[in-house]
Amino acid sequence: xxxxxxxxxxxxxxxxLDAQEAAQVEAWLGERPEAAARVREWAADRDAxxxxxxxxxxxxxxxxxxxxxxxxxxxxxRPWALAAAMAGVFVLGGAVGALVAWQAAHTDPAxxxxxxxxxxxxxxxxxxxxxxxxxxxxxxxxxxxxxxPDVRAQEEHLARWLTRRLDVPVKLFDLREHGYxxxxxxxxxxxxxxxxxxxxxxxxxxxxxxxYLRKPDSGPEADAPAAFHxxxxxxxxxxxxxxxxxxxxxxxxLPRDKLLALxxxxxxxxxxxxxxxxx
Amino acid sequence: MDAPAAFRxxxxxxxxxxxxxxxxxxxxxxxxxxxxxxxxxRALAHWHQFDQRRDLVVWLIGIAHHAHLDELRRNARLTVVxxxxxxxxxxxxxxxxGPDLGxxxxxxxxLRRLPLEQREPLLLVAVEQLSYAxxxxxxxxxxxxxxxxxxxxxxxLRALLEGxxxxxxxxxxxxxxx
Numbered sequence: 001x002x003x004x005x006x007x008x009x010x011x012x013x014x015x016x017l018d019a020q021e022a023a024q025v026e027a028w029l030g031e032r033p034e035a036a037a038r039v040r041e042w043a044a045d046r047d048a049x050x051x052x053x054x055x056x057x058x059x060x061x062x063x064x065x066x067x068x069x070x071x072x073x074x075x076x077x078r079p080w081a082l083a084a085a086m087a088g089v090f091v092l093g094g095a096v097g098a099l100v101a102w103q104a105a106h107t108d109p110a111x112x113x114x115x116x117x118x119x120x121x122x123x124x125x126x127x128x129x130x131x132x133x134x135x136x137x138x139x140x141x142x143x144x145x146x147x148x149p150d151v152r153a154q155e156e157h158l159a160r161w162l163t164r165r166l167d168v169p170v171k172l173f174d175l176r177e178h179g180y181x182x183x184x185x186x187x188x189x190x191x192x193x194x195x196x197x198x199x200x201x202x203x204x205x206x207x208x209x210x211x212y213l214r215k216p217d218s219g220p221e222a223d224a225p226a227a228f229h230x231x232x233x234x235x236x237x238x239x240x241x242x243x244x245x246x247x248x249x250x251x252x253x254l255p256r257d258k259l260l261a262l263x264x265x266x267x268x269x270x271x272x273x274x275x276x277x278x279x
Numbered sequence: 280m281d282a283p284a285a286f287r288x289x290x291x292x293x294x295x296x297x298x299x300x301x302x303x304x305x306x307x308x309x310x311x312x313x314x315x316x317x318x319x320x321r322a323l324a325h326w327h328q329f330d331q332r333r334d335l336v337v338w339l340i341g342i343a344h345h346a347h348l349d350e351l352r353r354n355a356r357l358t359v360v361x362x363x364x365x366x367x368x369x370x371x372x373x374x375x376x377g378p379d380l381g382x383x384x385x386x387x388x389x390l391r392r393l394p395l396e397q398r399e400p401l402l403l404v405a406v407e408q409l410s411y412a413x414x415x416x417x418x419x420x421x422x423x424x425x426x427x428x429x430x431x432x433x434x435x436l437r438a439l440l441e442g443x444x445x446x447x448x449x450x451x452x453x454x455x456x457x
Contacts, residue, residue: 010430014404016411042433045440046405049303052386053406056299061291062312065298068319069290 004028009039013046120190121240124212124249125233127188127197132208139184139199143172158185162196168215168246170196173266179203180262190214209252209259211266216247228263230256239263243270282326289335290319296336296407301343303402306387314350318343337409341417344399389439397432400425 004012004025011017012025029036131138141161143154155172162170165187172182180200188195195214201207231238237259240249248270250263282290297318301311321342322329329338390398403414411429415422 006430006434007426010433011411011426014411014429016426041437045433045436048386049390049402049405053299053303056302057295059295059298061294061298065294065312065315065319066291068316069287069294069323 009035010042013039013042118240120195120212120214120247121231121238121249123188123190123195124197124210124240124251125236125238127212128210128236128251131186131197131199132210138208139197140186142184144181144183144201154184155182162187162213165194166196166213166215166246167193168213169244170213170246171270172198173200173211173269175200175262175265178262178265179206180209183208188212192217207253209250209254209262212249212251214247215245216242228260228267230260241267243267246270282323286326286329287323290322290339293336293339294319297339297343300340300402300407303390303406304343304347304399306391314343314347317346317350321346334413336407337413337417340403340407340409344417385440389436392439393432393435397428397435400428401432401436404429 008017008021008025009029012022015022017025029039141154141158143151143158146154159170159172162185172185175182179202181203183199183201185196185198188197193215195212198211198213200209200211228239228241231240235253236251237254237256238249238251239259239262240247241263242248248266250259250266252259252262254262294315297315298311301314301318302308305311305314318339322339325342329335390402393401400414400418400420403409403417404411409417411422411425414420414429415425418425420428
């Protein structure tokens, strides 16, 4: 027969050839020990793959999966049922909320771990809680409530000042697309040096979110790829990540998806442009 | 209408095989079970679309394949990691050395580096022992494409396993906790 190509040899190994073709391939392999050795290696790889993953078959199915099959699913998928269930939650209100919180705190160590993220993220959350309620002095350098050229000059001043003090390129993120205006920023003490807080406010005097910036602790993480981490502390949600020369924590009393949209915008802008450090 | 009890029982029986497929695809126990859960939920929501003359596992694997693609698209821009989850990942890894440590590390590292379009059909045929026709149905590809991707996958996997000693470590760290 003609020399069978890899497709045919591989199909033979998988038992996909009809009897006549299979016999031809076998005859051909019988005369080509090198080709036969190659196919034997493929067979060994196949057996190794099976040996690696077959043990999963003997594991006990996790409870969450059996539960998903037996309990949840189509019942709540019906819109009216979902609406009814949610109405029930509202009626029961605080009692249910308290119960859920109690259960989370007592039965789920993951929930506890989420309340205690890394120390600098904790500081970001505290700084948020301290300054966000401020009416008259929420920030040190105010850029809001000015005329346009003034705003630009003040923004430039703020970015340069923080960049110089942090030794980290500080960019003032534009979150107007998401409905948030920059209020201003301030310098804060971190453990090993200064950090910065930028404050944004939802247009029309709405809720505030803060971005905490710091120079990351030196370590191998510096050139690792960015990963977003999420944590909740009571009402506050936090997204934090390290990218390039800066650590970022976005803090706000927002649902996770809204906060994530802001975090993504910041991440995009942060990696796109860097304000050079001017001394 | 709710999925009937008989269908739920069939689903329960299919979980081990679904988990094996998901584990081989994700190479991470936690992510794999997330995929299985999504698959089961979708299967329950669309149970009436299942033709009882077909193989349930093949149908479920098809759902899982699409759920995985959806997830890849969603995550294309960013990786989101809960600290608690990341810890759970690390724990799961350190407590599950697998049946043969040396073999596992090489094989898994090589699989990780195999392009998904080759890895998935190869796993479906080698591990799940689907026929090429079933594999083509699951992946929405012509049988000829499935056949050539499998053979290319085999050649690539072999090359990775043979040339791996030096580079195995480089592929390890994909995420980190700050």
